[in-house]
Amino acid sequence: MEGSASPPDKPRVRPAAAVLCRGPVEPLVFLANFALVLQGPLTTQYLWHRFSADLGYNGTRQRGGCSNRSADPTMQEVETLTSHWTLYMNVGGFLVGLFSSTLLGAWSDGVGRRPLLVLASLGLLLQALVSVFVVQLQLHVGYFVLGRILCALLGDFGGLLAASFASVADVSSSRSRTFRMALLEASIGVAGMLASLLGGHWLRAQGYANPFWLALALLIAMTLYAAFCFGETLKEPKSTRLFTFRHHRSIVQLYVAPAPEKSRKHLALYSLAIFVVITVHFGAQDILTLYELSTPLCWDSKLIGYGSAAQHLPYLTSLLVLKLLQHCLADAWVAEIGLAFNILGMVVFAFATITPLMFTGALFSAVACVNNLAMLTASGIFNSLYPATLNFMKGFPFLLGAGLLLIPAVLIGMLEKTVPHPEFQQFPQSP
Numbered sequence: 165m166e167g168s169a170s171p172p173d174k175p176r177v178r179p180a181a182a183v184l185c186r187g188p189v190e191p192l193v194f195l196a197n198f199a200l201v202l203q204g205p206l207t208t209q210y211l212w213h214r215f216s217a218d219l220g221y222n223g224t225r226q227r228g229g230c231s232n233r234s235a236d237p238t239m240q241e242v243e244t245l246t247s248h249w250t251l252y253m254n255v256g257g258f259l260v261g262l263f264s265s266t267l268l269g270a271w272s273d274g275v276g277r278r279p280l281l282v283l284a285s286l287g288l289l290l291q292a293l294v295s296v297f298v299v300q301l302q303l304h305v306g307y308f309v310l311g312r313i314l315c316a317l318l319g320d321f322g323g324l325l326a327a328s329f330a331s332v333a334d335v336s337s338s339r340s341r342t343f344r345m346a347l348l349e350a351s352i353g354v355a356g357m358l359a360s361l362l363g364g365h366w367l368r369a370q371g372y373a374n375p376f377w378l379a380l381a382l383l384i385a386m387t388l389y390a391a392f393c394f395g396e397t398l399k400e401p402k403s404t405r406l407f408t409f410r411h412h413r414s415i416v417q418l419y420v421a422p423a424p425e426k427s428r429k430h431l432a433l434y435s436l437a438i439f440v441v442i443t444v445h446f447g448a449q450d451i452l453t454l455y456e457l458s459t460p461l462c463w464d465s466k467l468i469g470y471g472s473a474a475q476h477l478p479y480l481t482s483l484l485v486l487k488l489l490q491h492c493l494a495d496a497w498v499a500e501i502g503l504a505f506n507i508l509g510m511v512v513f514a515f516a517t518i519t520p521l522m523f524t525g526a527l528f529s530a531v532a533c534v535n536n537l538a539m540l541t542a543s544g545i546f547n548s549l550y551p552a553t554l555n556f557m558k559g560f561p562f563l564l565g566a567g568l569l570l571i572p573a574v575l576i577g578m579l580e581k582t583v584p585h586p587e588f589q590q591f592p593q594s595p
Contacts (some may be wrong), residue, residue: 186395189328192281193348194355195386196288196324199379201359201476203295205468208246208453210372211305215245236459243458244551249305250450251547253312261316261323267406268319269326274404276396277334280319280327285387287318292380299372334397353479360476364469430579437572444565447546451561454550458558478502504573 216222221238272280294311297303315321328348336344366375456463456471463471546561553560 187393189331190351193328194351195382197352198355198359199382201356202363202379205453211246215242247547247550253309256309257312257316261320265322268323276398276401277327277331278396281390284319284324285390287315289383291315292383296376331397349479353476356476357473360469360472364466367465437575440572444568451550
């Protein structure tokens, strides 16, 4: 009937899928990060030990030979191979993710957050499944690259984080939004600390296979939770085409569309600051486990687990510190304090030759959010730079990272002094 027909120009609202309960997004982020942190250092150690076995190298097990003067050519070859394969995995994933994450993120603004959460969960699950086969069947390490690409194609951890933070923004007011974001990051920190401690001890006791199986089981549970238990936060999801350049144009328009005076320039400068922070963070993460495995530290899996757990401690402390500092400082100055500690941590890493100093550096390190383009740059720079500097200063990439972090520190301070409340920081109040 004519009276019941919908206007042709009005988007068709898609009915929300039935859920078993309306659960929050935090369990998803917790399970995803637990599984990823459990796999991350173990994958680097697995590559190290696979290449060591292939080349007949076991020098770092002899702790008496660990010193700055040690320059075993075989050890350097193992380090170079491990660093290069880490680079191949990341470049393969990030090149795919650079396209898919922008496509899926904008798509979720129309169809809702749950579809992206389910896709990203499936991607992480497929990556873990490939890793299980590689470790269990001793397949070629090139399959790690395949798993990474499959994960990136479906959104990756970056897509899951984007949908998670967006879902929090959907239901929080402008007054509570910063604290809610910090609470979400705290769940990342708790998961990372627990996974780091468990992975290091478990690897030492039972080898590589069982931790990867646990990661797979957790990701299966996470996918089921995303599909059937997560409560959609977008008020009116509507049918939206996935494969269209309109999603990419919506991101470009953030920087080129007409806006109040200077706000586009400030948005671009803040984006540059975030880009540099994430580049340094993930670049250092790529080579840190490798740095710990080799001379002069020669850490075993248990110590690597402790170090990784210490790195996740800022996620927890920042929640308390942020709540306290927000009463007397603007968010930008809180970020300046975090960058100062991050720079200090990088410098400590660069000159660390003993275990206690490395833990001090880990406690000073701050953790940033995921950005696919920044991670691609990070992998290219740091995984290429690390083998090239083995002969004169192994810690040079960390010094480079400390220097680069001065750039966002200057940018954030300058922008906060000139425009304390730029227009693009203002979000509409949630009902």
